[in-house]
Amino acid sequence: MPELPDVEMARRDLKRWLVGTVVTAAFTEDARLSRPASPRAFAPALVGRTFERVERRGKWLRLDLDDGGKVFSHLGMTGGWVRVALGAPVVRFERARIDVVRRQARAGRKAERDRALSVRYVDARRFGRLLAAREDIADWTALGPDPFADGIDMGRFSQALAKGRRAVKEIVMDQRVFAGVGNILATEGLWLARVDPRSPGNALRLPADARAIARGLQRAIARELAGLERCRDGGASSFFVYGRAGQACPRCAARLSSVVLGGRTTVFCRECQVRS
DNA sequence: CGGCATGTTGCGCA
DNA sequence: TTGCGCAACATGCC
Numbered sequence: 618m619p620e621l622p623d624v625e626m627a628r629r630d631l632k633r634w635l636v637g638t639v640v641t642a643a644f645t646e647d648a649r650l651s652r653p654a655s656p657r658a659f660a661p662a663l664v665g666r667t668f669e670r671v672e673r674r675g676k677w678l679r680l681d682l683d684d685g686g687k688v689f690s691h692l693g694m695t696g697g698w699v700r701v702a703l704g705a706p707v708v709r710f711e712r713a714r715i716d717v718v719r720r721q722a723r724a725g726r727k728a729e730r731d732r733a734l735s736v737r738y739v740d741a742r743r744f745g746r747l748l749a750a751r752e753d754i755a756d757w758t759a760l761g762p763d764p765f766a767d768g769i770d771m772g773r774f775s776q777a778l779a780k781g782r783r784a785v786k787e788i789v790m791d792q793r794v795f796a797g798v799g800n801i802l803a804t805e806g807l808w809l810a811r812v813d814p815r816s817p818g819n820a821l822r823l824p825a826d827a828r829a830i831a832r833g834l835q836r837a838i839a840r841e842l843a844g845l846e847r848c849r850d851g852g853a854s855s856f857f858v859y860g861r862a863g864q865a866c867p868r869c870a871a872r873l874s875s876v877v878l879g880g881r882t883t884v885f886c887r888e889c890q891v892r893s
Numbered sequence: 894c895g896g897c898a899t900g901t902t903g904c905g906c907a
Numbered sequence: 908t909t910g911c912g913c914a915a916c917a918t919g920c921c
Contacts, residue, residue, distance in 0.1 A: 620899055676900080695918080710918095740894060742917050756901095762898050783910080792901090798897085801899055837913090859899090881915065 619676055619692035621765055621797030622841040624660050628673040632682065633737055634700050635668040638717035641733070645713035645747060650740070654748040662686050662749035663715065675760045675796025679753075689754055693744030703733040711748055713738040760796035765838050769795075769831040771824075778818040778827055785821060786814035787879040789830065800881045802837050804859045807885065808868075809833030813892035814883050815876065820893040834868075858884045 643663040645656045649787075666682040673679070680688040699708060703716055719732035746756070762770060777794045778785065788794055789803045798806070807814045808831055810833030812826055821827065844855075857867050862875035862884045871888035 623899075691900085694898070741919060742900095742918070744899095745916095746901095775909080798900055879911090881900095 619694065619696060620799040620801055620841075621675065621763070622691060622709055622802075622838055624673055624676050624797065625676060626844060626845050627692065627763065628671050628678055630700070631678065631698055631736070632671040632736065635680065635715075635717060636671060638719050638734075639667050640664050640715060640717050642716040643714065645738070647712045647743065647747075647789075649711055650738075650746055651748045652746070654750065657745075659713070659749055663688065665865070667720065668717070673766065674757060674763050675792055677757055677760065679757065686749060687750060687753070688749050689746065690738070691746040691756070691759060693742065693746070694792065695742045696738065696740035696745035699737050699739060701735050701737060702733050706736060708737050708739060710739040710741045711737045712740050712743065712745075759793065761791075761793040763796045764798065764831075764834055765842075768822050769835070771827060771831065774831060775823055775827045778821055779823065780818060782817035782819050784814060784816050784878050785812060785816045785830070788818045788881055789834070790879065792883075795834065798834060800842070800883075801856065801859045802834060804884055805837040805841075805857055806830060808858045808890060811822050811890050813887075813890040814878060814885050816891075816893040822893065826893070847882060858886065860884065860885035 627714055640663040643660040645651060648656050651659060666684055666686060668680055669683050670681040671678060672681065676691055678690040701708065715736045717734060717736070723734070760866070774794070779859060786803050789806065789828050790798055790800065804814070807830065812830055858873055862873050864873055864891060866873050866886040869886065869889040873884050873885055874887050875877035875882060875884050877883065
């Protein structure tokens with residue numbers, strides 16, 4: 618479930634589970650996920666190291682190690698991190714494993730076991746990425762500002778919109794414009810902003826529409842995050858319009874339409890989302 | 894069985 | 908140099 622809010626939840630989980638722990642073992646053999654690095658470089662980079670931080674930028678996660686090494690994780694379409702007991706069997710779709718022990722002096726075999734845990738990366742379709750590196754990778758540095766962590770720079774955003782006649786939804790989903798905004802957030806944010814996703818960026822009314830979209834995205838992010846936080850491992854979150862083509866618009870009750878933009882299904886309301 | 898899926902990349906063609 | 912459209916990736920689920 619990977620869009621900004623889902624990745625932010627993963628960051629919070631990993632931070633709780635891993636920061637302050639030492640890696641005792643690590644394993645992956647999936648060259649597809651570790652590309653362009655070799656999966657065999659994974660364990661040597663991790664074992665013996667302590668996790669110091671877990672950062673997120675858009676849909677990317679970066680786990681910082683005490684020797685300056687970094688582990689990059691992108692969840693692709695179906696990736697996720699789960700915590701299990703140390704020594705637990707391989708879980709369904711498991712692609713990588715990191716075993717750790719919480720450092721803190723306090724001997725005793727029982728305590729030792731309580732402080733140990735295993736974190737597994739699962740990913741059915743394997744569209745994700747997982748690799749260790751010494752420096753920030755290009756995928757990370759190329760990302761634009763994260764609308765949740767960094768806020769939205771209206772000047773930059775307006776400039777990106779005015780640049781051409783690309784559909785506003787495609788601009789908003791461009792990871793160099795807003796890191797972390799995917800199909801769901803873009804769809805929901807534009808509905809909240811009452812802006813037709815097909816509108817060319819350079820046709821929008823500039824200060825006003827940009828501000829409305831920025832607010833819409835932030836509302837969509839906050840709402841989704843709250844929903845995920847509420848039912849951590851339960852109910853599916855529900856959306857205003859995403860996945861609801863043919864149903865009634867929650868705002869004006871017109872029938873919701875669907876188009877394909879940039880190869881992605883886009884739901885919107887012809888009645889209350891203004892086309893420029 | 895067919896169609897769709899929260900993401901990214903690479904290719905051919907303007 | 909850009910941008911656009913689209914297939915491909917690998918697999919689950921309805």
